[in-house]
Amino acid sequence: MNREDIIKNGTIVYNRPRLLNERNTHYCPGCSHGVVHRILAELIEEMGIEDKTIGIAPVGCAVFAYNYIDVDWIEAAHGRAPAVATAVSRLNPDNVVFTYQGDGDLAAIGTAETIHAANRGENIVIIFINNAIYGMTGGQMAPTTLLGQKTATTPYGRKADINGYPIKMSDLLAQLDGTCFVTRQAVHTPAAVRKAKKAIRQAFENAIAKRGTSVVEIVSTCNSGWKLSPAKSNEWMASNMFEKYPLGDLKNI
Amino acid sequence: MAEEIKLMKGNEAIAHAAIRYGCDGYFGYPITPQSEVLETLEELMPWETTGMVVLQAESEVAAINMVYGGAATGKAVMTSSSSPGVSLKQEGISYIAAAELPALIINVMRGGPGLGTIQPSQADYFQATKGGGHGDYHLIVLAPATVQEMADFVGLGFDLSFKYRTPAMILADGIVGQMMEKVVLPEPRPRRTKEEIEIQCPWAATGRHGRKERNVVTSLELEPDKMEVNNIRLQETYKHISDNEVRFKEYYTEDAEYIIVAFGSVARICLKAIEDARSNGLKIGLIRPITLWPFPYKEINRLSKTAKGILTVELNAGQMIEDVKLAVECKIPVYHFGRMGGIVPNPGEVLTAFNKFFPEATNNANL
Amino acid sequence: MAKIKGTVIIDEQRCKGCELCVVACPTDVLQLQNKEVNDRGYHFAYTAQPDNCIGCASCAMVCPDACFTVYKITTTDNI
Numbered sequence: 001m002n003r004e005d006i007i008k009n010g011t012i013v014y015n016r017p018r019l020l021n022e023r024n025t026h027y028c029p030g031c032s033h034g035v036v037h038r039i040l041a042e043l044i045e046e047m048g049i050e051d052k053t054i055g056i057a058p059v060g061c062a063v064f065a066y067n068y069i070d071v072d073w074i075e076a077a078h079g080r081a082p083a084v085a086t087a088v089s090r091l092n093p094d095n096v097v098f099t100y101q102g103d104g105d106l107a108a109i110g111t112a113e114t115i116h117a118a119n120r121g122e123n124i125v126i127i128f129i130n131n132a133i134y135g136m137t138g139g140q141m142a143p144t145t146l147l148g149q150k151t152a153t154t155p156y157g158r159k160a161d162i163n164g165y166p167i168k169m170s171d172l173l174a175q176l177d178g179t180c181f182v183t184r185q186a187v188h189t190p191a192a193v194r195k196a197k198k199a200i201r202q203a204f205e206n207a208i209a210k211r212g213t214s215v216v217e218i219v220s221t222c223n224s225g226w227k228l229s230p231a232k233s234n235e236w237m238a239s240n241m242f243e244k245y246p247l248g249d250l251k252n253i
Numbered sequence: 254m255a256e257e258i259k260l261m262k263g264n265e266a267i268a269h270a271a272i273r274y275g276c277d278g279y280f281g282y283p284i285t286p287q288s289e290v291l292e293t294l295e296e297l298m299p300w301e302t303t304g305m306v307v308l309q310a311e312s313e314v315a316a317i318n319m320v321y322g323g324a325a326t327g328k329a330v331m332t333s334s335s336s337p338g339v340s341l342k343q344e345g346i347s348y349i350a351a352a353e354l355p356a357l358i359i360n361v362m363r364g365g366p367g368l369g370t371i372q373p374s375q376a377d378y379f380q381a382t383k384g385g386g387h388g389d390y391h392l393i394v395l396a397p398a399t400v401q402e403m404a405d406f407v408g409l410g411f412d413l414s415f416k417y418r419t420p421a422m423i424l425a426d427g428i429v430g431q432m433m434e435k436v437v438l439p440e441p442r443p444r445r446t447k448e449e450i451e452i453q454c455p456w457a458a459t460g461r462h463g464r465k466e467r468n469v470v471t472s473l474e475l476e477p478d479k480m481e482v483n484n485i486r487l488q489e490t491y492k493h494i495s496d497n498e499v500r501f502k503e504y505y506t507e508d509a510e511y512i513i514v515a516f517g518s519v520a521r522i523c524l525k526a527i528e529d530a531r532s533n534g535l536k537i538g539l540i541r542p543i544t545l546w547p548f549p550y551k552e553i554n555r556l557s558k559t560a561k562g563i564l565t566v567e568l569n570a571g572q573m574i575e576d577v578k579l580a581v582e583c584k585i586p587v588y589h590f591g592r593m594g595g596i597v598p599n600p601g602e603v604l605t606a607f608n609k610f611f612p613e614a615t616n617n618a619n620l
Numbered sequence: 621m622a623k624i625k626g627t628v629i630i631d632e633q634r635c636k637g638c639e640l641c642v643v644a645c646p647t648d649v650l651q652l653q654n655k656e657v658n659d660r661g662y663h664f665a666y667t668a669q670p671d672n673c674i675g676c677a678s679c680a681m682v683c684p685d686a687c688f689t690v691y692k693i694t695t696t697d698n699i
Contacts, residue, residue, distance in 0.1 A: 001695055003670060006627045010693030013626070014680035025685065029662065030638030034684025052460040056322070057471075066469045072458035074325040075471035076318065077348050083315040084322030088458075090306045091278050091328045095460050113318070116311035190644055190681035230638040 017041040019050055019070045026064055030230020032220030033062055033129060035187040039197045040098075040127070041069050047204060053096045054088055056081040058110075060102035061135040061222075079110025082117030085124045096207055098125035104134045107143040107169045114169070121178030121212035125203040128169065128215060130245060131222040139225035143167045146244055151225070166244055170217045174250040180212035182251040186219045186242075188234040199249075219245045256437045263403040263429045266436050267333065267359060268293035270407035271305070275444040276357075277328035278306040280319035282338060285371040286427040287361035290333040303444055313338040317345030317358070324354035325470040327450040327457030329411050333359035335427070336377050337368060339385075346420060347386030351472030353456075353487070355414035357407065358392070359423045361430035362568075364595045372595020373427030375517060378572035381424045382546040389484055391491050393421040393498065394545040396516040400434035402543075408439055413498060415453070417490055424545060426568060428518040428597065500543035501552055505531065509538025511607070511614055512556050514577050515566040516542050519597075523566050526600035530607070535614060537607070545573070553580035562611050563587045566603055586610075622694050626675020628667060631687040635664035641679035641688070647672040650679060 020041035027033045044050050053071040057063055059078035066073030076084040081099035089097040106114050106128050117124065133151055134140040140153040144166050148157040158166075174182040181203055185196035196218060203214035219241050221233035228236055261269070268290050271279060281291040291309060299305035306323075310316035316332045323330035334342060339360040349356050362377050364370035381394045393413050395406045403425060410421035450457060458468045474480040504524055506512065515523040520541040527537045540556060542549050557563065562585050565574040571589040578587050590606035592598050598606075608615045628649075635658060642650045642665065651668035658664045665687070667673065675692025 001625055001693070003627045006625055006675075006691050006693050007629070010626070010675070010691040012689065013675050013692045014677040014688060014690040016631075016686040016689065020686055024634060024660075027684065029636035029684075030640055031684055034686075035682065038684070038686045051462050054326070054458050054460055063473060066471065070461075070467050072460055072467050073469045073471070074322060074458050075352075075469070075473055076321070077344055080314070080318035080321075080345070083310065083318035084325070086308070086315075087278060087280060087306075087319035087322035087330065088326055090308065091323045091330070092326050092459065095326075112311055113315050116315065187682070190676075190678035193681040230640050231643045234640070234643070 017045050019045045021068060021070050023067055025068055027061065028224045030221070030223050030233065032131065032187050032218065035193060036127065036129065036218055037065065037068055039193065039200060043197065043201050043204060044069070044071060047201070049096050049204070052094060053098070054092070056085045056088070056097065056099040058099070058101040058105040060105050062100050062102060062129065063136065065100050079105050079108070080113055081105065082110065082113040082122070082124070082126065086117050086120070086122050089122055089124050096204060098127060098204070098207070100127045101129070102135070103130045103132065103142040103144040107167050115172065115176070118173050118213040118215065119176045119178045123207050123210045124213060125207050126213065126215045127200070128217040129220050130217055131220040131225070132166070132241065133222045133225035135222045135225050146240060168245065170215060170250050173215050178213050179215060179251060180206050180253050181214040183215070183249045184217040184219060184245055184247050186237070186247055188221070188237060217245070219247065258435050258437055260433055260435055261400065262289055262431055262433050263397070263400045263425060264289035264361065264431070265293045266400050266404040266438070267407055268297065269438050270404040271331060272297060272299040272303055273439050273441040274408045274411055275303065275329065275442050276305055276331055276411070277444055278323045278330040280308050280310050280316040280330070280332050282310050282313045282316050282334065284335045284338045286363055286431050287333050287335045287359065290359065305444065313341035314344065317342035320356050321345050321349050321352070321354065324349060324356045325352065325458050327454030327459060329355070329415070329445070331357035331359065333361065335361050335363045336365050336374065339377065339380070343386035346392070347388055347390060348472050349420045350390035350392065351388060352470050353418040354420065354470070355411070355418055356420045357410045357414060357423070358420060359425065361425045361427055363427050364593065370595040371427070373568060373597060374593070374595060375426050375519065375568035376572070376593070377424065378545065378567070378569060381422055382548070390487060391546050393417070393419060393494060395421065395423050396543060396545050397423060397425050397429055398517050398520050398541060400429065400432065400436045403429060404436050404438055417494055419490060419494070426517045426519070432518070495547040498544060499547045499549050499552070501549040502541045502543060504539040504541070506538035506540060506556060508536055509556070510536045510561050511611055512560045512563045513537060513539050513566055514542070514553065514563060514573065515539065516545060516573065519566050519568055522598065522600055523603055526603040529600055530604055548576045548580070550576070550580040553577055554582065557581040557584050561585060561614070564607055564610055565589050566598070567591045568597065569593060622696050624674050624692060624694055626673040626690060626692040627670060628673060628679060628691070629689040630665055630667070632664045633658050633660070634685050635662055635687045636685055637662035637664055638684065640682045640684070641665050644678040644682040646676060646678060647674055649673045
């Protein structure tokens with residue numbers, strides 16, 4: 001049986017999601033953002049919520065997320081996505097609202113907005129891309145940068161006495177009464193991608209059912225910032241990041 | 254039906270007027286001397302009647318970004334604060350202006366700089382009228398002098414801001430926020446429906462609802478050619494506003510030999526001073542800019558053709574005087590009298606200042 | 621005996637040559653072009669050993685650019 005026969009007689013197991021439009025992303029080759037965007041487009045399509053979904057884009061590499069997924073978007077100021085999402089969700093309770101934020105956006109400049117939106121139990125989904133670095137601005141230290149990790153602003157490695165410690169935002173958010181679901185996932189293997197997608201689906205279901213705030217942290221790679229190949233980045237993430245940021249549900253009620 | 258006259262503070266009037274306007278959402282953070290806006294709204298519980306959302310945010314920064322979010326969905330949303338809090342909001346205000354969103358921001362000014370004082374001031378004139386945040390933008394700035402205007406300018410501010418898709422600010426001083434006066438509240442009107450919003454704001458991010466094109470609200474454009482086009486469009490809007498929306502009031506200007514320019518509650522003090530002076534034969538007139546941006550340059554220029562001199566009276570070190578000087582084009586002398594730090598001059602002090610700057614006027618009058 | 625056969629169509633122009641699919645493929649189907657590049661200059665992925673494909677979609681799962689369409693068929697044919 002040749003290729004043409006399989007295409008002709010077989011079933012399609014995977015197809016590019018319709019909501020992921022034709023634009024090529026500006027992301028570097030192998031960037032985790034692309035996988036998470038793809039999952040979001042698949043889910044919004046599968047759940048049939050494209051007409052009522054509003055995404056809030058951050059500042060950072062994902063600032064242009066709105067260029068790729070064909071739903072309505074609002075581009076927020078750096079760190080303010082949860083505040084923007086709060087008003088969008090409260091004023092439009094029939095809509096499904098999600099923020100898409102990096103570690104600088106969510107865990108540094110937008111810490112207050114993130115914690116308070118979650119503490120109010122806003123019915124929103126927070127997608128948190130944690131790649132331990134500022135990608136867009138050229139690889140500077142993020143609040144989640146590991147101790148010893150070299151970045152443009154910690155060229156000799158992050159030191160606790162100078163830069164403090166990597167912050168575990170999901171652990172913090174799981175402590176709040178307003179969150180109903182806090183989970184840490186990754187997208188480095190096919191199995192991890194399937195699990196991450198399942199988690200994001202649950203987060204969207206929570207928002208629709210008005211159960212409170214759901215946070216899905218995706219421990220991610222930034223191969224340009226880390227100065228590794230995409231494949232090596234995945235290996236480095238598995239052997240270094242997961243120790244500090246272990247995968248799994250932190251809260252699921 | 255007879256008009257119902259109520260007695261209340263300017264800050265309370267803003268809260269009542271917002272509900273009656275059909276405002277969709279208020280997002281604020283407590284700061285003296287404007288906390289009554291949020292307090293009154295919480296007490297009135299409009300979410301039970303009109304469905305208006307009221308939320309105490311975690312900061313002024315969060316509050317203005319909530320306004321940005323609400324405005325991006327086509328809702329009539331507002332925030333209020335006082336000077337230090339309005340400084341914090343400047344980031345969000347710049348984004349709202351850049352994304353061409355309607356919104357209403359209220360600044361009940363207190364003395365600065367820094368933490369300053371909780372007493373009244375007009376020292377945020379520059380901040381409000383010259384931009385405030387980063388980038389080339391303007392706000393429509395309304396300066397109320399009475400509690401009645403506090404109530405009326407909520408509707409006017411929203412209407413102008415939706416008409417031009419640009420944020421409007423009510424720039425009130427602490428006096429007009431805290432002072433109790435009689436007020437006739439505007440007639441209640443319903444909040445706009447979803448369908449009305451989609452017709453009025455086809456750009457709003459409301460979910461696609463079968464729309465072919467998705468809506469994206471953003472202020473980002475990395476291609477210089479397109480970014481300049483965006484800037485030119487904003488400037489055209491501002492030109493349009495400048496040509497059509499200048500508002501001011503004149504008092505005793507027909508025969509005036511000298512003019513006082515003052516806004517907000519200070520204009521009322523000046524009016525009293527002018528009436529006292531006129532009883533002594535001193536022909537002074539008053540022009541009170543109601544829109545501080547767009548500023549009544551033409552009107553002041555017209556007055557400067559017949560007047561001998563102009564005095565600006567402000568609760569600051571001399572801010573509006575720069576616009577008055579631009580209007581006058583060096584034709585006649587322009588002086589400034591101001592108090593700072595929360596001190597409010599009385600009519601006598603205004604006249605003393607006037608006499609100091611224009612001794613010839615006093616000498617000629619029958620004093 | 622029933623056997624699962626699969627194949628993939630790769631959007632070569634969209635591919636950025638990140639190699640994550642090559643690593644993820646359990647049956648060593650995929651390789652990056654050694655010399656050839658697409659219009660954007662990337663050594664894109666191709667099916668070097670197409671007969672190995674089992675249509676598991678692992679490549680599609682890890683692809684950040686959604687370049688894959690994956691087909692699968694269960695067959696009793698001799699190959």
